[in-house]
Amino acid sequence: MAGGLFMTLAKSLIHPILALIFAPLMLGVIGRTKAILAGREGPPLAQPYHDLRKLLGKGAVYSRTTTWIFRAGPMIGLASTIVAVLLVPFGSCPAPLAFPGDLILFAYLLGLARLCTVLAALDTGSAFEGMGASREVLFSALAEPALLLGLAAVARETRSLSLSGMQAAQTLSAWSGAWLPLSLVAVALGVVLLSENSRIPVDDPNTHLELTMIHEVMVLDHGGPDLAFILYGAALKMWALAALLIGTVLPIRVGLPYTWPVDVALSLASMLGIAVGVGVVESTMARLRMSRVPQLLIFATTLSTLALVFEFGGLIR
Amino acid sequence: MTLPLVAIGVFLGGGLLALLAGRFPRASTASGAGGAIVGGVLGLYAALDALVFGTTASLRLPWDVPYGSFSIAIDPLSALFAVPVFGLTALAAFQGIPSLLAASDRRSVGPPWFFFNLMAAGLAMVVLARNGVLFLVAWEVMALASYFLVTIEHRRAEVREAGRTYLIATHLGTASLLAMFALMGRHAGSLDFDAIAGNVPAEAAGVLFLLAVVGFGTKAGFAPFHVWLPEAYPAAPSFVAAVMSGAMSKVGLYGLFRTLTLLPDASAWWAWTLIGLGIGSGLWGILHAMAQGDYKRLLAFSGVENVGIVAMGMGVGLLGVASKAPVLAVLGFAGALFHVLNHATFKGLLFLSAGVIEATAGTREIDLLGGLSRRMPAVSAATLIGSAAIMGLPPLNGFAGEFLIFSGAFRTEMVLGSPSSALALAVIGALALIGGLAAVTFTKSFGIVFLGSPRTERAATASRPHPMMAAPMFVLAAACVLVGLASDRVVGVILPAVAPLVGMDPRAIPAIVRESVEPLWSVNLASALLAWLVVTLAIVRGLLLAGRDVTASSTWGCGYQGATARMQYTGSSFVEPAIKFFAPFLKSRESLASTTGVFPGEGSFSAETRDVSKDALYRPAFAAVGRTLARLRWVQGGRVHVYVLYIGLTIVALLVWYLGVSAR
Structure with missing residues (x-):
């Protein structure tokens, strides 16, 4: 029994460890995908790791306008993203922290991380960063209903209020019975993933000084270890949302008691698949005009609502 | 039972002495504030005692009023609402001391202290009363005392206008309550609450419920009965607004909760009504809060949003009662009551913060402020805690209350059939959107006021806050953190107050919702983990930066060197995209004198968002009533x-x- 408990604990710690190690790799894969599609050689896959190491080795320059909030922001932001990762299941391993309603905590922890970035941006008193902050808060406010209503549809389908419970109930046979609502939710969460991580078509992570920017412009004034924390936090957030998508909505796993290493490997492969997908989207689409972004997010909310309609209508089952 | 009465007596005594000593500002302040603080502490002790130990006590004295009896009692439900009443009165009184003394050369401090204490006594009496007549008398005392507090600055025309709006609104509410109690009395033959409970026939319950929603909803601030809030709160001194928003609007909700215990079992349409009102108030409130430029108006509209959240929780609770699902009933009501306590804490905190800003910088116009956190770091930290709590972020108290309401809605959605589930989904979607918009609103209010560089001379030269103005904020900020970290314990204390609402034995309730309350323990675990991670990262960062170059420079302006404080984003520009997006619901007026030509003159821009419901709904209605009644004017020759x-x-x-x- 004690051995079983130990095993469960060890299994649940696999995901956080993988996330902490491989999260920056997703950014590397996205960058590489974009380079290849553009016909370039591109940076090495491990480029984000090099960036992080370089930043961690630097000193820091702080604006005279800033206060302790600017310095605390990156730390609290990274810490809350790490706790959010601890709530997400992976492969067929449950999350280390799982309880009914953990999906609410997940959404609100990301909110806490966002607050830290936004306030640090406003702390600099820069017009650019204020602009980025203003857009960030509006878009995330519109993304919130899409995320929570989408998860509500999954909760109804799997009769579970915890992310790990949803993952456990999300088998291939269950999925085939409700593929339509679940794929709608998958698309909705995909849009949330792109928007929350400031990727095209919502935001372009490559143009630091253009006024189209949201996330990148908010961190203009950070440098050194602070910026490393922010970059790492952004990578982890990307990882967390992608893991949420494949963990709770898509049944990419065998799901037998002894196949968990296979499931973890399958999930890792799907994470890389999502990274490639994001890279393809970024290479083939243009960024939307700012005024069009809310429409995209409402489209995602509509998909989530539609999924719920199908759930209740029982049209599919 | 004597202790709460003693507390009320101390309020009244302190207030009377303050009035009599009005010629001597210091003596009057000592007596008025002393009465409020001592009475508040005594009452708070009694209320916490009743709440934590779940005790009930009652007292009945003869009273020569038809249908009246001096019948008072304290049970967990009363005690829960008595906590903010007594606690906020005592804390706000601290800020009242420097605030009223500063103006003592212009006006006497006696009357404000008298009415402040009278309002506190009225509030406490409403919560304790167990007889309709006594309740209404206390209700009127509370309403009239607060009217005189709202109009302290009556030399200003807009304050008189605000006072008039408040007086009319509160009396329309009272009229509805009068009708409600009269009907109750007809059915029960008595106005004692004990006699009314169980003696109201089911067919009369619907009308009574609606009267209660209108009457109490006006005081609490449900949209569309909320029009007086954004007028009255900014007009009143901030420490009074803290009590009005933190305690008085809660007492309005108390009335609704108490009425639900008197009426027979709820029908499903009650839940629909409350959830509809809740979603409407929540979204209407937060959208208008977001658009406001005046800090206190913003807080007032956010009060509308928060009573909306409470109404949603009550609606989920009623849905549970109506569909015989005790888990949902308990979760909904417990979430609503928890949010009542939380809102009293952080809204009290934020109004006190507004008081500090007004006193030190001389304005509460968000766009004229900025950079205050350098001048008052402790006040800014406390305000940040309050702002994060009102956004519902973990690990603070706001999250725990919303978590329970969310859990209730998610469970409803999972277990109940279609119509109820649709309602629960509306709650989930609305709560999520409201949460996001609250983040917009309060990052704006905190970020623009406290961060960046000062936008005007006034903000740059803001004086240091008087210690007594700021001190109560720290108590409330500590409460936000502690309640958040001990949320599972606090829920345990709230559950007995839920018992009369769901008609169950208090001892049976914890077992029913164990599955939904235990997660709060895990939330606390996550919070502890979060705190540990933050500390670890801080140490890592400190070690990394030790011995390296850490220099100060100016903010990166993309190479532009001539940046000034006026080029910063303002509150209006911060919310502009959101206002544009929600334009169908917000009537925003912009005026722009644009700079054109080769040698442009001065340009100007201003934007203002008014609440249309007063102009579009009430003004025509009152005008029509006025026209009709004007025909009877010949009677009065x-x-x-x-x-x-x-x-x-x-x-x-x-x-x-x-x-x-x-x-x-």
Whole structure:
């Protein structure tokens, strides 16, 4: 029994460890995908790791306008993203922290991380960063209903209020019975993933000084270890949302008691698949005009609502 | 039972002495504030005692009023609402001392302290009263005392206008309550709450419920009965607004909760009504809060949003009662009550913060401020805690309350059939959107006021806050953190207050919702983990930066060197995209004098968002009533002998009617 408990604990710690190690790799894969599609050689896959190491080795320059909030922001932001990762299941391993309603905590922890970035941006008193902050808060406010209503549809389908419970109930046979609502939710969460991580078509992570920017412009004034924390936090957030998508909505796993290493490997492969997908989207689409972004997010909310309609209508089952 | 009465007595005594000593500002302040603080602490002790140990006590004294009896009692439900009443009164009084003394050369401090203490006594009495007449008397005392506090600055025309709006709104509410109690009395034959409970026939319950929603909803601030809030709160001094928003609007909700315990079991449409009102108030409130430029107006509209959240919780609770699902009922009501406590804490904190800003910088116009966190770091930290709590972020108290309401809605959605589930989904979607918009609103209010560089001379030269103005904020900020970290314990204390609402034995309730309350323990675990991670990262960062170059420079302006404080984003520009997006619901007026031509003159821009419901809903309605009643104006000719004739005619008519009745 004690051995079983130990095993469960060890299994649940696999995901956080993988996330902490491989999260920056997703950014590397996205960058590489974009380079290849553009016909370039591109940076090495491990480029984000090099960036992080370089930043961690630097000193820091702080604006005279800033206060302790600017310095605390990156730390609290990274810490809350790490706790959010601890709530997400992976492969067929449950999350280390799982309880009914953990999906609410997940959404609100990301909110806490966002607050830290936004306030640090406003702390600099820069017009650019204020602009980025203003857009960030509006878009995330519109993304919130899409995320929570989408998860509500999954909760109804799997009769579970915890992310790990949803993952456990999300088998291939269950999925085939409700593929339509679940794929709608998958698309909705995909849009949330792109928007929350400031990727095209919502935001372009490559143009630091253009006024189209949201996330990148908010961190203009950070440098050194602070910026490393922010970059790492952004990578982890990307990882967390992608893991949420494949963990709770898509049944990419065998799901037998002894196949968990296979499931973890399958999930890792799907994470890389999502990274490639994001890279393809970024290479083939243009960024939307700012005024069009809310429409995209409402489209995602509509998909989530539609999924719920199908759930209740029982049209599919 | 004596302790709460003693507390009320101390309020009244302190207030009377303050009035009598009005010529001597210091003595009057000592007596008025002393009464409020001592009474508040005594009452808080009694309320916490009743809440934590779940005790009930009652007292009944003879009272020579028809249908009246001096019947008071304290049970967990009363105690829960008494906590903010007594606690906020005591804390706000601290800020009241420097705030009223600063203006003592212009006006006497006696009357404000008298009315402040009278309002506190009225609030406490409403929560304790167990008889309809006593309740209404206390209700009126509370309403009138607060009217005189709202109009302290009555020399300003807009304050008089705000006072008038408040007076009319509160009395329309009272009229509805009068009708409600009269109907209750007709059915029960008595106005004692004990007699009313169980004696209201089911077919009368619906009307009573609606009257209660209108009457109490006006005080609490449900949209569309909320029009007085954004007028009255900014007009009142901030420490009064803290009590009005933190305690008085909660007492309005108390009335609704208490009425639900008196009425027979809820029907499903009650839940629909409350959830509809809740979603409407929540979204209407937060959208208008977001658009406001005046800090206190913003807070007032956010009060509308928060009572909306409470109403959603109550609606989920009623849905559970109506569909015989005790888990949902308990979760909904417990979430609503928890949010009541939380809102009292952080809204009290934020109004006190507004008081500090107004006193030190001389304005509460968000766009004229900025950079205050350098001048008052502790006040800024406390305000940040309050702002994060009102956004519902973990690990603070706001999250725990919303978590329970969310859990209730998610469970409803999972277990109940279609119509109820649709309602639960509306709650989930609305709560999520409200949460996001609250983040927009309060990052704006905190970020623009406290961060960046000062936008005007006034903000740059803001004085240091008086320690007594800021001190109560720290107590409330600590409460936000502690309640958040001990949320599972706090829920345990709230559950007995839920018992009369769901008609269950208090001892049976914890077992029913164990599955939904235990997660709060995990939330606390996550919070502890978060705190540990933050500390670890801080140490890592400190070690990394030790011995390296850490220099100060100016903010990166993309190479532009001439940046000034006026080029910063303002509150209006911060929310502009959101206002544009929600334009169908917000009537925003912009005026722009644009700079054109080769040698442009001065340009200007201003934007203002007004609440349309007053202009579009109430003004036409009141105008129509006024026109109709104007036709009866000939009755009042101003000649005394005609009036005497009216009296004579009335007496004759009554005599005839009486004889006719007795002859039958």
